Amino acid sequence: MSPMTRLTAAWQWLRSIVRRNALERGLDDEMQFHLDQQTEKFIRAGMSPTDARRHAMLRFGGVARVSEETRDEIRPALLEDVVRDVRFGARLLWRTPGFALAALATLAIGIGATAAIFSVVRTVILEPLPYREPGRVVGIWETTRDGVTRNVIAPANFAEWRERSRTLEHLGMVGYDGLTAVIHGEPQKLRGLACSFDVFPALGVRPMLGRTFTYDEDYGGKAGVIVLSFEYWQTRIGARADVLGTPLATDRGPKTIVGVMPPGFTVAGQKADFFIPFAMTVAELRAYSGRGSSYAIARVRDGVTFEQAVTEMRTIFAQRVREAPELNARRTVVVIPLQEQMVGDVRPALLALMGAVGLVLLVACVNVASLLLARSAAREREFGMRTAFGARRARLVRQMLTESLVLATIGGLAGLVVATLCHRGLLALVGDRIPIPRLEQLRLDLPIVFFTMAVALATGVACGIVPAFVATQRPNETLRDAGRHGGSRRLHRVLRTLVIVEVALSLVLLAGAGLLMRSFIKLQNVDPGFRAGGVLTASVDLPSTRYDDAHGEVAFKEALTRIAALPGVISAAGASCQLVPYPCIGTSFWRVDRPKPGSGETPSSQVRPVTPGFFRTMGITEMAGRDFSDADTAGSVPVIVVSDQLVRQQFRGENPLGRRLRVGFEHVSGREDVEWTIVGVVSDVRSNLDGPMRQTIYVPRSQRPGTGMVLSVRTTQDPFVLSRRVTEIVRRIEPQAPVEILTLDTVVGDTIAQPRALSILVAVFAIVGLALAAIGVYGVMAYSVRERTQEIGVRMALGATQHSVARLIVGQALRLVLIGVAIGLGAAMLLARSLETLLYDVAPFDPWTFSGTAVLLLAIATVAAYVPARRGMQMAPTDALRVQ
Amino acid sequence: MATERGDILQGTLDMLVLKALQLEPMHGWGITERIEQWSESVLQLGQGTLYPALYRLERQGLIRSEWKVTENNRRARYYSMTREGRRHFGDELAHWRRMSHAVNLVLDASLKG
Numbered sequence: 001m002s003p004m005t006r007l008t009a010a011w012q013w014l015r016s017i018v019r020r021n022a023l024e025r026g027l028d029d030e031m032q033f034h035l036d037q038q039t040e041k042f043i044r045a046g047m048s049p050t051d052a053r054r055h056a057m058l059r060f061g062g063v064a065r066v067s068e069e070t071r072d073e074i075r076p077a078l079l080e081d082v083v084r085d086v087r088f089g090a091r092l093l094w095r096t097p098g099f100a101l102a103a104l105a106t107l108a109i110g111i112g113a114t115a116a117i118f119s120v121v122r123t124v125i126l127e128p129l130p131y132r133e134p135g136r137v138v139g140i141w142e143t144t145r146d147g148v149t150r151n152v153i154a155p156a157n158f159a160e161w162r163e164r165s166r167t168l169e170h171l172g173m174v175g176y177d178g179l180t181a182v183i184h185g186e187p188q189k190l191r192g193l194a195c196s197f198d199v200f201p202a203l204g205v206r207p208m209l210g211r212t213f214t215y216d217e218d219y220g221g222k223a224g225v226i227v228l229s230f231e232y233w234q235t236r237i238g239a240r241a242d243v244l245g246t247p248l249a250t251d252r253g254p255k256t257i258v259g260v261m262p263p264g265f266t267v268a269g270q271k272a273d274f275f276i277p278f279a280m281t282v283a284e285l286r287a288y289s290g291r292g293s294s295y296a297i298a299r300v301r302d303g304v305t306f307e308q309a310v311t312e313m314r315t316i317f318a319q320r321v322r323e324a325p326e327l328n329a330r331r332t333v334v335v336i337p338l339q340e341q342m343v344g345d346v347r348p349a350l351l352a353l354m355g356a357v358g359l360v361l362l363v364a365c366v367n368v369a370s371l372l373l374a375r376s377a378a379r380e381r382e383f384g385m386r387t388a389f390g391a392r393r394a395r396l397v398r399q400m401l402t403e404s405l406v407l408a409t410i411g412g413l414a415g416l417v418v419a420t421l422c423h424r425g426l427l428a429l430v431g432d433r434i435p436i437p438r439l440e441q442l443r444l445d446l447p448i449v450f451f452t453m454a455v456a457l458a459t460g461v462a463c464g465i466v467p468a469f470v471a472t473q474r475p476n477e478t479l480r481d482a483g484r485h486g487g488s489r490r491l492h493r494v495l496r497t498l499v500i501v502e503v504a505l506s507l508v509l510l511a512g513a514g515l516l517m518r519s520f521i522k523l524q525n526v527d528p529g530f531r532a533g534g535v536l537t538a539s540v541d542l543p544s545t546r547y548d549d550a551h552g553e554v555a556f557k558e559a560l561t562r563i564a565a566l567p568g569v570i571s572a573a574g575a576s577c578q579l580v581p582y583p584c585i586g587t588s589f590w591r592v593d594r595p596k597p598g599s600g601e602t603p604s605s606q607v608r609p610v611t612p613g614f615f616r617t618m619g620i621t622e623m624a625g626r627d628f629s630d631a632d633t634a635g636s637v638p639v640i641v642v643s644d645q646l647v648r649q650q651f652r653g654e655n656p657l658g659r660r661l662r663v664g665f666e667h668v669s670g671r672e673d674v675e676w677t678i679v680g681v682v683s684d685v686r687s688n689l690d691g692p693m694r695q696t697i698y699v700p701r702s703q704r705p706g707t708g709m710v711l712s713v714r715t716t717q718d719p720f721v722l723s724r725r726v727t728e729i730v731r732r733i734e735p736q737a738p739v740e741i742l743t744l745d746t747v748v749g750d751t752i753a754q755p756r757a758l759s760i761l762v763a764v765f766a767i768v769g770l771a772l773a774a775i776g777v778y779g780v781m782a783y784s785v786r787e788r789t790q791e792i793g794v795r796m797a798l799g800a801t802q803h804s805v806a807r808l809i810v811g812q813a814l815r816l817v818l819i820g821v822a823i824g825l826g827a828a829m830l831l832a833r834s835l836e837t838l839l840y841d842v843a844p845f846d847p848w849t850f851s852g853t854a855v856l857l858l859a860i861a862t863v864a865a866y867v868p869a870r871r872g873m874q875m876a877p878t879d880a881l882r883v884q
Numbered sequence: 885m886a887t888e889r890g891d892i893l894q895g896t897l898d899m900l901v902l903k904a905l906q907l908e909p910m911h912g913w914g915i916t917e918r919i920e921q922w923s924e925s926v927l928q929l930g931q932g933t934l935y936p937a938l939y940r941l942e943r944q945g946l947i948r949s950e951w952k953v954t955e956n957n958r959r960a961r962y963y964s965m966t967r968e969g970r971r972h973f974g975d976e977l978a979h980w981r982r983m984s985h986a987v988n989l990v991l992d993a994s995l996k997g
Contacts, residue, residue: 033912033913070935070939
């Protein structure tokens, strides 16, 4: 086509839009003229006027079809039809507000929830990490062959990896670290990371201001510099650019601020206020015995595959096992893409949520489809007529699809609102309690809007296509059937199928939610071995610049004595760390009266340094022997109290009291080779509700002191009432010590925050799905009762009782629901396996959950069917018969 | 009705309509009559194809239409060729001649062979 032609065409097109109406009216006139001419011709040929007319009509072949096809030739027809269909659809919605509201609410919820969860999945799982070539960054961990999948590494191993690896570059260590900084006279507890200088180039992130560490500042062993996070710099330092080069006063002496990282920077999702170097020389690393509390990060070199890096690291580790069997026996190395390390734990939960919203969306879809279909029954006659008069089927399908798309588009817009609300609810529910990496970056941006609208359109097509085809199929049958009763037989069949599908889908959803709920309830009812209710905890850090361990113990003792004297306090005690979820120290140990086990054979235990009265305060049962007392001091005989689990595993029926253990940590004297005498046995404590019981050793604080302590206070009242007075007592002793107050209930609750949030969310989705399914069953049964009004009238006139009519209708509904339940149970069993990793002490095929959900669904479906059935049976037979 | 669509090669209908309009503006019925007459009643155009074709050609700007009064004093829509239409018809006709000549050559050859 030449440009000129194209211009002309465009002009014609524009003109034809303007002239559209005239043209349409003209078309009818033109057809009429044509027929008249033809008739006249036949008359001239000798036919009777009637015959001539009939022949002319025959010759012409369906006025409606010709004009319909001709209209299709008019270019703007498609566009205009769409506009007309949209307007028509909107008008239909406006005229049936009940239907419109039900359908729109259904769609908005389904689409909105899907968009919200998808945006979480995208933020957390799908988006690449904000590092240079994030796919090349790996985390390196060690692991024992039993149990724990990722464990901290030995610095001595790290030193060798760094030297020997050819496939990895920028190997650096990362570990948690805490500091107390004094800013404007206020002590502040900072949470940060100790990082090798290599970590920043490994991630490929440059500081926003200043610089990161140098090799000398790290491996030179001078611990004098600090890099701040953007967030800390902005909220606490007042975003001043001139802080670079100035010292920050901390409990470990002044640290020179050399850089500020860009906003949102994290190392593998760990939030940090600051970054400081390990400041250990290579020689110090090599000499480090045991494992620290860090893992390593590195970058896979260009031209090297991930698999090659894994193979090389395994080889190096095998060398290390030979070189240092004490350290490395029964261990191996784990190399994991950093993205996997960050999201591996939350992925199953997020995917379960995605599955749940997907099911809700499907139920919503089926629901709207059946609503549309039931409504289209009323229009089947209209469609039948139009088809008989020559309207092409494609045209009718297009019209119906447009109507459902109008519905879905409005539903999608409303869904955006729902998604925003979902985000808020989600963030409120998850809060800071669940460490989901990158969740704070959650947002509703353009891609999500596109995604939502795409889902909406797909939903529109999905729930419009079945009604569109069913309602426009084979007009002859439709017309014939329509003469007898409202909708065609085929339409009823499709409606029944939709009910079955809907019931099956919501059963899958309910069963999944039921499993997660049951698992969560079990988790919550696990006996942790202590009584968390009524206990207030206060984490206190004394500035180590001014306190040595001995001074610290004096100060803490003073604080505990004063707290114990407060009204309403039953007892107060201290420990080096919170009781859950992590141990203060992990160590190996062995019995003095037995030969020392070979490397890799030594049992390991978690260790908690505590003050006298700790067991009583926490509600841990003392089973044998005695508690620590003030007579256990730094200079007295080293003593320990052990857990029942340790006794069972190491002493098997022997009396443990008076026996001695060697342990892998230092006594207050600085010696590691002291022998610790067991003076007591206490009941087991679960530090992870869903984890196994661990063997535990308690040591007196006096023999294993520190400058940090968690003060625990058992009260007779709401523990929070005491928080101000406890803080005051600590501040009076040391004004520069930061105090963090939590109830023990909160501390414990946080450990099961993820399963709680997951089960709540899935339950919400399941309830929504169930409600939608109930509405669906109700809608279809109500429609069916309306359609069968006449039949019911006849039955009642012939002597059927109200009761038998109700039984007929409810029975019919229940048959469908039962089929749906059966299919749903099958599908749920197939899908339940994928939830396995998320379940605690509940089998994926938990018979209670499955039968419970089936019964619940049947009950609700019965109610949903009974309501319209009641309406049917309350009709007077005469009214029922008159309806037609 | 048997001589509808199937018997007229796709694309030739447009040419026939344009040919009918070459001499003078005509209404739809007139066009069917003219084509039937010229083709010695072999080609009886079904209206189901004629009117869509007319609207299509008008959209393409090859013909235009206006309402006029017939000799019998009735209103009818008369179609006439545009300049673009004449040019297009010329091109199409040349193309058709080339093609039908080629097709005939092939068919004759196979007869002799």
